[in-house]
Amino acid sequence: MGLTGLEIYKQLPKKNCGECGPPTCLAFAMALANGKAQLDACPYVSDEARANLESASAPPIALVKAGAGDYVVEMGDETELFRHDKKFYHETAIAFKVSDTLSEDDIEAKAKEIDGLVFERVGLQYRVQFAAVVNDSKDPVTFKNAVSKVAAVTNITPMLVSEDPVAIEGALEVVGDRKPVIYAATTDNYEKMTELAKSKECPLVVKADGLEALAELVEKVVGLGYKQLILDSGQRETAKVIADLVQIRRQAIKKKFRPFGYPTVAFTTEEDPLAEINQAVAYVSKYASVVVLNTTDKAHVLPLLSWRQNLYTDPQVPIQVEEKLHKVGEPDENSPVYLTTNFSLTYYSVEGEVEATKIPSYILAVDTDGTSVLTAYAAGKFEAEKIAEVMEKVGLNDKVKHRNIVIPGYVAVLKGKLEEASGWNVIVGPREASGIVAFAKSQFS
Amino acid sequence: MAVNIIKEKSLAKVGQVKLGATKEEGGTRTVTYTVGGDSALPFHHFDGEIANRPIVAMEVQDIKPNWPETLTKHFEGVLDKPGEWAKKCVDEYGADAIYVRLEGAHPDGADKSPDQCVAVVKEVLDAVGVPLIVTGCEVEDKDNEVLTAVAEACAGENLLLGFAEQENYKSLTAACMVHKHNVIARSPLDINICKQLNILITEMNLPTERIVIDPSIGGLGYGIEYAYSIMERARLGALQGDKMLSMPILCTVGKEAWRAKEANASQEEYPGWGDEEDRGILWEAVTASALLQAGASILLMRHPKAVELTKRAIDQLMEDNSY
Numbered sequence: 001m002g003l004t005g006l007e008i009y010k011q012l013p014k015k016n017c018g019e020c021g022p023p024t025c026l027a028f029a030m031a032l033a034n035g036k037a038q039l040d041a042c043p044y045v046s047d048e049a050r051a052n053l054e055s056a057s058a059p060p061i062a063l064v065k066a067g068a069g070d071y072v073v074e075m076g077d078e079t080e081l082f083r084h085d086k087k088f089y090h091e092t093a094i095a096f097k098v099s100d101t102l103s104e105d106d107i108e109a110k111a112k113e114i115d116g117l118v119f120e121r122v123g124l125q126y127r128v129q130f131a132a133v134v135n136d137s138k139d140p141v142t143f144k145n146a147v148s149k150v151a152a153v154t155n156i157t158p159m160l161v162s163e164d165p166v167a168i169e170g171a172l173e174v175v176g177d178r179k180p181v182i183y184a185a186t187t188d189n190y191e192k193m194t195e196l197a198k199s200k201e202c203p204l205v206v207k208a209d210g211l212e213a214l215a216e217l218v219e220k221v222v223g224l225g226y227k228q229l230i231l232d233s234g235q236r237e238t239a240k241v242i243a244d245l246v247q248i249r250r251q252a253i254k255k256k257f258r259p260f261g262y263p264t265v266a267f268t269t270e271e272d273p274l275a276e277i278n279q280a281v282a283y284v285s286k287y288a289s290v291v292v293l294n295t296t297d298k299a300h301v302l303p304l305l306s307w308r309q310n311l312y313t314d315p316q317v318p319i320q321v322e323e324k325l326h327k328v329g330e331p332d333e334n335s336p337v338y339l340t341t342n343f344s345l346t347y348y349s350v351e352g353e354v355e356a357t358k359i360p361s362y363i364l365a366v367d368t369d370g371t372s373v374l375t376a377y378a379a380g381k382f383e384a385e386k387i388a389e390v391m392e393k394v395g396l397n398d399k400v401k402h403r404n405i406v407i408p409g410y411v412a413v414l415k416g417k418l419e420e421a422s423g424w425n426v427i428v429g430p431r432e433a434s435g436i437v438a439f440a441k442s443q444f445s
Numbered sequence: 446m447a448v449n450i451i452k453e454k455s456l457a458k459v460g461q462v463k464l465g466a467t468k469e470e471g472g473t474r475t476v477t478y479t480v481g482g483d484s485a486l487p488f489h490h491f492d493g494e495i496a497n498r499p500i501v502a503m504e505v506q507d508i509k510p511n512w513p514e515t516l517t518k519h520f521e522g523v524l525d526k527p528g529e530w531a532k533k534c535v536d537e538y539g540a541d542a543i544y545v546r547l548e549g550a551h552p553d554g555a556d557k558s559p560d561q562c563v564a565v566v567k568e569v570l571d572a573v574g575v576p577l578i579v580t581g582c583e584v585e586d587k588d589n590e591v592l593t594a595v596a597e598a599c600a601g602e603n604l605l606l607g608f609a610e611q612e613n614y615k616s617l618t619a620a621c622m623v624h625k626h627n628v629i630a631r632s633p634l635d636i637n638i639c640k641q642l643n644i645l646i647t648e649m650n651l652p653t654e655r656i657v658i659d660p661s662i663g664g665l666g667y668g669i670e671y672a673y674s675i676m677e678r679a680r681l682g683a684l685q686g687d688k689m690l691s692m693p694i695l696c697t698v699g700k701e702a703w704r705a706k707e708a709n710a711s712q713e714e715y716p717g718w719g720d721e722e723d724r725g726i727l728w729e730a731v732t733a734s735a736l737l738q739a740g741a742s743i744l745l746m747r748h749p750k751a752v753e754l755t756k757r758a759i760d761q762l763m764e765d766n767s768y
């Protein structure tokens with residue numbers, strides 16, 4: 001969303017002195033518009049013009065960072081309304097509530113649960129981002145103790161949920177260096193909250209009642225010189241939250257409406273944890289940068305994190321697995337060998353089914369630039385010579401005693417050539433991964 | 446700075462398809478549904494009209510399915526009685542419609558005859574008053590026989606029959622034309638084939654308001670994002686006036702979600718993934734919820750709790766959120 005050369009030209013001094021390199025201000029403006037020059041090259045540009053140009057060329061949604069070290073969380077910096085137009089960049093951060101009215105033991109237990117929300121799935125690691133300590137007690141000392149307790153158990157970045165600046169100040173004494181998210185600045189407390197957020201450079205949630213009030217309050221906070229912000233329009237009903245999230249995103253991207261050019265946060269309200277996850281799915285789908293949940297049950301969180309991961313994959317770049325001989329269980333020299341491509345979706349469908357056969361096996365994933373079996377074959381990326389080379393490369397001959405390799409049914413035509421090129425016996429397997437269990441039963445047991 | 450709400454005006458609407466027919470209309474259904482018709486992105490009531498709520502159909506098969514226990518325990522005693530099974534789905538679990546999957550027709554399986562298949566569909570029609578969606582065993586030649594027989598025997602019921610595919614659409618489309626049913630046009634995760642197939646079917650003179658799109662979704666964790674984006678693009682196309690992308694969309698949620706390892710694997714096997722029951726239910730419900738956001742109008746589902754969660758989500762999303 002850069003400016004055009006002419007728009008930039010209007011802001012330049014029009015001296016045409018050439019000190020910036022290009023002979024004229026207009027030529028320099030064109031170079032700037034194409035990203036081929038830096039504004040600093042002109043010694044005469046006014047502070048006002050600089051500010052104008054910088055804000056106009058800033059990303060539509062600011063990048064806001066919380067957390068420290070390995071626990072940094074990046075939010076915002078999105079450019080699209082639809083993932084197919086390019087991609088979504090910063091996965092929705094997931095936060096989990098811990099009330100400060102819980103007993104010490106319960107706080108510790110809850111913090112441990114949050115800390116344990118790390119999942120291994122399809123070769124990826126899914127993590128969660130925030131432990132949101134909620135000042136339900138309304139007492140600053142109780143809050144500070146709860147925050148300390150949570151911080152002692154987990155390194156996950158805290159989110160401090162209290163509208164009482166005294167409580168926030170106390171908590172910041174304990175965890176300020178971890179750059180927690182502060183929730184929230186309101187019309188009543190924003191001056192003090194902004195000051196606190198500034199002192200530790202923590203992201204500050206700005207919370208107001210409705211979009212109009214939110215825009216006003218954001219401008220006040222920005223007026224105090226702070227821009228590490230996250231937005232909460234105060235809505236809690238599913239449909240209305242979605243409306244506000246969509247509206248904020250549109251305003252930022254289509255109109256560059258500055259007060260809404262920040263990440264957003266949404267809170268679930270459903271009491272049934274399963275319904276709560278469903279509600280969160282809607283918010284993740286519709287642009288929320290942070291979603292705050294109650295349930296910390298692994299069985300509930302995994303499906304949500306899987307959806308988040310799916311939504312935020314780059315539509316242009318298929319996810320791939322490594323080209324190598326993968327093991328399922330503890331295969332030995334008699335174990336079956338299956339062939340497939342390195343497209344993550346294809347590979348993990350095969351892996352899941354091979355696992356279900358309960359027969360330890362090898363799966364050879366051939367690099368097809370992350371394309372599925374049929375697409376790879378059509379594009380000449382899954383051919384006998386190449387497969388034979390990979391079999392050689394991974395030392396398949398030494399791994400097993402037998403000489404049988406199972407190929408996907410869709411490329412049955414490869415049988416003859418692959419037998420020639422590799423010297424192995426080729427068994428044509430099922431077309432779909434779902435046929436592997438029945439196939440293995442008849443072939444290998 | 447005042448906020449000027451941005452409203453996206455559409456040039457056209459998603460097409461509408463009616464499912465089922467009452468006695469007055471020549472069928473025997475006690476309820477019928479119309480799906481589609483939106484003039485906005487899904488649940489964007491602030492942009493235009495969200496004309497009809499998406500519906501949830503529960504799956505019933507003509508043979509005992511090979512489902513995990515998480516599912517089967519909710520259908521104890523009825524899994525070999527399609528009529529009773531369907532009745533349970535409607536009366537106890539709140540299914541809007543019934544999806545009859547004629548798996549038993551498979552030549553390598555029970556190899557049921559077209560007449561036997563018709564009898565199953567009739568049994569379900571007698572047992573419940575909601576509209577039916579009927580598909581075969583996904584073996585082209587057999588399905589052509591079976592579905593033609595079903596279309597004829599159930600003339601007037603305004604069923605939704607599938608699947609018509611690019612290489613095999615004529616027989617089913619003709620049967621839907623003659624016996625006045627609706628067709629599911631299935632394309633393999635490809636928006637161009639999706640459009641092409643709709644053109645081919647309409648060229649046989651089946652009106653667009655009798656076609657439903659099946660984009661061949663992947664389940665959660667297994668390619669759902671491809672379907673999500675194709676559905677978003679189809680909806681945007683429909684709102685721009687592309688008639689051949691404007692049909693309501695059907696998603697085979699139950700089938701795809703329950704294929705996933707994550708929906709089935711026990712907690713002993715994968716202690717890091719938590720209790721399998723809730724995980725399985727959510728694997729299906731999350732698949733549905735995500736696709737609702739992309740524009741699904743008909744969801745074919747299995748688990749009663751997942752159905753309940755999905756219907757609850759739809760209730761909330763149907764609430765007016767205009768400014």
Ligand code: SF4
Nearest residue numbers: 016017018020025042
């Ligand atoms: S240095 Fe500045 S004033 Fe001189 S030509 Fe370049 S842009 Fe214009």
